[in-house]
Amino acid sequence: MQHVTKNHWYIFFQLIKAELKAYKPMALSETIDLLVWVAVLTVINGLVLPALHVPREFLLISFSGTVASAVSFKSYPNIANLVADVHGDQTIKQRLILPIPPWMGFFAMVVSTFLITLWTALWAFPLGLPFMWQLMDFSGISLWRFLVIMLASAWFFSALPLLMTSFIPSPRLVGRVWLRFLFPLWFFGGFSFTWEKFYEAIPWLAIIDLMNPYLYMMEGARVALLGPPGNLPFWLDVSMLLVLSIICFVFGVKRLRKQIDAV
Amino acid sequence: MVEPVLEVSNLSKKFYQQKKTITALKNINLSLREGEVFGLLGTNGAGKTTLSSILATLHPPTEGEVKYCGTSIYDDLDNYRRAVGFCPQRPNLNNYLNLRDNLYFAGLFYGLSSDEAKDQVNLLADELELHEYLDHVPQSLSGGWRQRFMLARSIVHSPKILILDEPTVALDPQVRHRLWEKIRGLKAKGLTIILTTHYLEEAEVLADRVCILHRGAIKLIDKPANLKNDFKLKTLEEVFLQLTEEEVAI
Numbered sequence: 135m136q137h138v139t140k141n142h143w144y145i146f147f148q149l150i151k152a153e154l155k156a157y158k159p160m161a162l163s164e165t166i167d168l169l170v171w172v173a174v175l176t177v178i179n180g181l182v183l184p185a186l187h188v189p190r191e192f193l194l195i196s197f198s199g200t201v202a203s204a205v206s207f208k209s210y211p212n213i214a215n216l217v218a219d220v221h222g223d224q225t226i227k228q229r230l231i232l233p234i235p236p237w238m239g240f241f242a243m244v245v246s247t248f249l250i251t252l253w254t255a256l257w258a259f260p261l262g263l264p265f266m267w268q269l270m271d272f273s274g275i276s277l278w279r280f281l282v283i284m285l286a287s288a289w290f291f292s293a294l295p296l297l298m299t300s301f302i303p304s305p306r307l308v309g310r311v312w313l314r315f316l317f318p319l320w321f322f323g324g325f326s327f328t329w330e331k332f333y334e335a336i337p338w339l340a341i342i343d344l345m346n347p348y349l350y351m352m353e354g355a356r357v358a359l360l361g362p363p364g365n366l367p368f369w370l371d372v373s374m375l376l377v378l379s380i381i382c383f384v385f386g387v388k389r390l391r392k393q394i395d396a397v
Numbered sequence: 398m399v400e401p402v403l404e405v406s407n408l409s410k411k412f413y414q415q416k417k418t419i420t421a422l423k424n425i426n427l428s429l430r431e432g433e434v435f436g437l438l439g440t441n442g443a444g445k446t447t448l449s450s451i452l453a454t455l456h457p458p459t460e461g462e463v464k465y466c467g468t469s470i471y472d473d474l475d476n477y478r479r480a481v482g483f484c485p486q487r488p489n490l491n492n493y494l495n496l497r498d499n500l501y502f503a504g505l506f507y508g509l510s511s512d513e514a515k516d517q518v519n520l521l522a523d524e525l526e527l528h529e530y531l532d533h534v535p536q537s538l539s540g541g542w543r544q545r546f547m548l549a550r551s552i553v554h555s556p557k558i559l560i561l562d563e564p565t566v567a568l569d570p571q572v573r574h575r576l577w578e579k580i581r582g583l584k585a586k587g588l589t590i591i592l593t594t595h596y597l598e599e600a601e602v603l604a605d606r607v608c609i610l611h612r613g614a615i616k617l618i619d620k621p622a623n624l625k626n627d628f629k630l631k632t633l634e635e636v637f638l639q640l641t642e643e644e645v646a647i
Contacts, residue, residue, distance in 0.1 A: 141475075141508050148505035155502075224489040229481055231454050232476035232506050279633035395412070397457045397474070 136235040146242050153246035167256055168207055168303065172258045174267075175200040178264030183285040190269055192326065194360055197266050202355030204258035205287040206348065208251055210312050212295040217308045220299060220394065230396045240296060240387045247292035255284060259359075268352045274361035279368060283354035286375040288349055293379045296386025300393055323348025328356065328364050350374040401428035401602040402589050403452070403558060408461030410447050410613075421447040424612045425461065429558075429591065434584050436604030436621075437593040440641055445593040446486055449562045451592060452481035465558075467476055479507060482556035486563045486593075488534040488543045496546050497531040500553050507554030514553070521549040525579060541572035548579060552588075559583060562593045577603060597634040607633065609640055616640050 179193045179200070219226050229239040259280065263270070298315070301309055322339075323346050324332065335342035343349055355369030362368065390396075410422040422444045429435050448454045451467045452463065454474060487499075490499050497518060504514030521579045522528045525545055535543055544564055551559060561580070566574040579601055583638040584590055594600055600607050601621045609616040616625070617640070621633045628636045 136474075145506055145508060148502060151505075152491070152494065152498070152502040155498060156491060160493075219512070223492065224485070224487060225491050227485065227489055228456055228506075231478060231481075233478040233508070251642045397454050397471075 135237075138235065138238070142234045142238055145232060146238050149229065149232075149239065149242035150246045150249070153243070154249065157246075157250050161250075161253070165257055168254050169257060169261055171207065172200060172204060172262050173375075175344055176262035176265040180262075180267075180269060184269070186353055193269055194266070195324075195328065195356065196326050197262060197269075198356045198359040199352050201262060201359065202256045202283070202287065202351050203320065203325065204255040205251060205284060205351060206291050206316075208247075209252060209291045209294055210316055212247055212292075213298045213302070214305075214308045216295050216299040217302050217305050220390070221305050224395070230394065236391060236396060240390070241383070244289075244292045244296065244383060247295070248288050251288045252284065253291055255288060271360075273357070276358050277341055279358035282357070282372060283351065283358050283368070283375075286354070286372045286379075287340055287351040289379040290375045290382070292349070293382035293386065294347075296390055297382040298386075300386055300389030319346050319348045322346055324352040329366055330364050347375060347378045350378075402431045402466060403429040404445065404462075404464040404467075405452070406462045406464075408448075408451065408458045408463065410444070410451060410456070411459045421613050422451075422458075423612075425615060427608055427615065427618060429589055431589055432584070433492075433605040434580070434586050434590045434592055434603050436600035436607035437610060438595065438600055438607055438637060439593060439610035440598065441468070442612075444613040445595075446562055447591045447612055447613075448610070449483075449560050449591060450485075451566050453481060453485075453560050454555075455483070463553065467640055480557045482551035482554065482559045484547045484551040484561045484564055486566065488535070488547050490543065490546060490550065492535050495534055496527070499535065499546065500531075500549055503550045504553045509554060517553050517555070521553060524582070525549050535624070541568050541576075544568060544572075544576065544581070545642075548576070552583065555559045555634065558589045558591070563595070564592070565594070565599060573599070597632070597637050601633040609637060611641050 176197060179197050183193055184190075216226075229243075230236060231238060298311055302311065322343050325348075329340060329343065329349060332343065350366070350371040353366040354368060354375070357365045357368045357371070398484060405425055405427050408422060408425040409420070410599060412419045413423055421481070425448060439445045447456070451458050454470065454477065465477045465480065490496070491502075494502065500521065501514050501517045504517050505511070518531075522531055525548065527546065527549060530538060530542055530546070535546070535634065538546070548561070548564065551561075564580070565576050568576070577599065580590065584603075592600065592603060604621060606620050607624070608618045619627070622637045624633060625631065628639060630636050630639065
């Protein structure tokens with residue numbers, strides 16, 4: 135592997151700076167997009183479903199699932215944008231001829247996506263909280279755990295577009311990513327149930343589900359917001375998300391470079 | 398004898414698509430002298446863009462060697478990349494940044510400091526008359542202006558070699574002539590320019606030497622005037638048609 139110099143890091147940070155500057159005019163509208171989604175779900179969980187006597191436990195699981203899902207909110211548009219760029223605008227090609235190791239160009243993309251994802255997603259919890267105020271048991275909340283799981287999840291969902299894009303041969307097919315991949319993973323990820331209960335109900339499917347990255351994001355968020363009982367161990371959740379992030383990055387870069395036929 | 402600035406030896410490129418092997422370039426040998434405009438000519442699919450992309454280090458060759466000032470470009474890729482400016486056929490400016498930032502960040506991406514990049518943007522805006530559109534986004538520009546900004550972006554880091562892949566394609570004659578003036582200005586500054594084009598008139602006007610590619614192989618390399626003399630024809634276009642008539646007949 136090429137030796138990384140100070141100049142390489144300089145260019146790396148400029149790539150991130152450019153991405154953030156390009157994102158700045160969209161920051162407000164994209165945050166509003168997310169907030170609308172969070173608000174709708176938390177109003178239903180916090181105000182509508184309690185009136186229907188839905189158990190409090192389910193509502194809290196669903197709320198923490200909503201907060202955690204905010205991290206994954208941008209993964210589909212990120213995949214669509216990258217596919218459109220690789221097959222259309224080709225701004226990625228400018229990145230691939232810069233005097234830096236190729237992996238650094240992709241890594242800068244992941245870091246800027248990570249920062250943008252985190253900026254948007256961290257609003258979900260404070261925004262949803264007023265609607266859930268009466269249902270929450272604040273003694274169970276661990277803010278540092280919440281931050282750690284959000285960071286780990288944001289890493290994963292920033293690296294995922296690289297790998298996903300490498301499997302999509304045409305922008306025409308990008309819609310399938312949501313219906314065939316992201317949506318099933320999201321719902322089987324335990325948006326509205328814990329893995330423990332899933333295992334009690336359908337053990338074989340729950341074991342397969344251990345390969346699902348959404349599961350670790352949801353379980354980790356529940357440990358942080360509702361407390362550890364009934365969820366997978368917190369550090370297992372964090373470790374799995376980080377390992378899966380590395381897998382997505384390494385194989386994503388390898389496959390994308392092959393797809394683009396880059397040096 | 399002066400050492401060539403860029404030397405390509407036995408270069409081939411194959412693509413593997415749907416279990417088929419497509420040979421885009423076959424045994425390419427050429428050398429570029431410092432400060433010359435080298436025209437790469439050929440019909441569609443002749444391999445011009447593939448060759449210019451390899452020279453820009455976007456794609457690797459399947460076989461062969463490219464040397465910059467006597468050293469393989471792959472031995473010191475960073476050094477070579479800093480010495481090369483690439484203007485691809487398809488404008489790929491960042492549509493989410495205005496044109497000032499497109500140029501500014503392009504400078505930073507090649508290691509310029511913030512002040513150096515700002516100075517370069519102002520200098521290029523003066524030279525290429527870009528001031529009017531600096532605060533616009535790329536999508537709002539016409540093809541000619543976009544191409545002019547692409548040219549500016551490719552030279553913002555003051556490269557020694559400039560690769561222009563069909564810079565005037567689909568532009569109206571007036572805009573094309575204005576871009577020719579800019580290219581002449583860059584040559585006058587001592588840049589070595591590789592100009593890919595399928596406008597024969599453009600090559601005749603701008604290139605010191607031309608290389609005619611046909612189905613991935615070099616047919617010949619010479620000065621446009623020599624070619625016209627040798628073939629006893631009036632224009633480079635006639636020479637080109639004669640050389641590639643087999644393909645035209647198809």
